[in-house]
Amino acid sequence: MPGTVQAGAKLTNVRKSIYGKDDVPNSLADITSYNNFYEFGPDKSDPAANAHTLKTQPWSVTVEGEIAKPGVYTLEDFLKPFPLEERIYRLRCVEGWSMVIPWVGFPLADVIKRFQPTSRAKYVEFTTLLAPEQMPAQKTSLLEWPYVEGLRMDEAMNPLALLAVGLYGEVLPNQNGAPLRLVVPWKYGFKNIKSIVKMRFVEQQPISTWMKAGPKEYGFYSNVNPEVDHPRWSQKNERRIGEIRKRKTLMFNGYEEQVAGMYLGMDLKKYF
Numbered sequence: 001m002p003g004t005v006q007a008g009a010k011l012t013n014v015r016k017s018i019y020g021k022d023d024v025p026n027s028l029a030d031i032t033s034y035n036n037f038y039e040f041g042p043d044k045s046d047p048a049a050n051a052h053t054l055k056t057q058p059w060s061v062t063v064e065g066e067i068a069k070p071g072v073y074t075l076e077d078f079l080k081p082f083p084l085e086e087r088i089y090r091l092r093c094v095e096g097w098s099m100v101i102p103w104v105g106f107p108l109a110d111v112i113k114r115f116q117p118t119s120r121a122k123y124v125e126f127t128t129l130l131a132p133e134q135m136p137a138q139k140t141s142l143l144e145w146p147y148v149e150g151l152r153m154d155e156a157m158n159p160l161a162l163l164a165v166g167l168y169g170e171v172l173p174n175q176n177g178a179p180l181r182l183v184v185p186w187k188y189g190f191k192n193i194k195s196i197v198k199m200r201f202v203e204q205q206p207i208s209t210w211m212k213a214g215p216k217e218y219g220f221y222s223n224v225n226p227e228v229d230h231p232r233w234s235q236k237n238e239r240r241i242g243e244i245r246k247r248k249t250l251m252f253n254g255y256e257e258q259v260a261g262m263y264l265g266m267d268l269k270k271y272f
Contacts, residue, residue, distance in 0.1 A: 039136075
């Protein structure tokens with residue numbers, strides 16, 4: 001199980017999936033050296049330099065709220081029911097850069113079904129570890145800690161939504177969100193919360209960390225949309241790490257066919 005071995009160890013019994021078979025992944029060096037993980041500092045090189053202080057063993061995940069089966073689960077018990085698969089997904093940062101990453105994980109929908117949410121569960125709220133002695137930037141006021149994110153229930157149940165425990169067939173490195181992180185490839189990267197310690201099923205829409213930090217800049221949905229610019233960054237084009245020329249940003253990061261139906265009738269400029 002990933003929770004019992006160190007980052008970099010090979011994961012076994014990982015099945016291939018159909019996702020991303022036509023995309024060429026970035027190198028492991030790119031993926032592990034160019035990161036946003038503000039708990040370890042604001043610069044792209046800070047996570048790789050500082051995340052060695054994160055202790056991922058032991059680890060537990062608290063599941064609570066509007067569900068039939070709340071509890072505190074060790075990472076091993078949390079992962080046990082789910083076979084691992086590799087999915088190659090595009091990652092688009094709101095800052096205008098992108099990557100392609102071969103994640104290893106399991107569908108978030110399968111996890112949700114296990115805990116049997118009630119009809120009152122309209123959203124899923126996720127929380128990152130709060131441990132300033134391990135995550136040095138949590139001693140600063142860079143953001144309000146701990147980091148919080150959320151999804152509407154139909155988004156969380158979408159087949160694309162993934163909980164990842166590895167990449168490139170290996171246990172997830174600390175700087176990439178070990179030991180458990182969210183991957184929702186049609187949304188900007190900051191929605192992909194890292195080092196998850198809590199899932200809470202709630203009736204009201206959560207207020208995420210970046211919504212608190214900049215409510216006019218970061219909306220709850222944060223879907224990749226080339227027609228809605230961030231105040232500081234145009235979203236019409238992106239720079240794939242390792243490439244010189246920019247490419248056009250695709251609606252929903254190229255996953256429009258799989259996710260657009262969830263937003264029919266919504267004004268995506270208002271609900272950004």
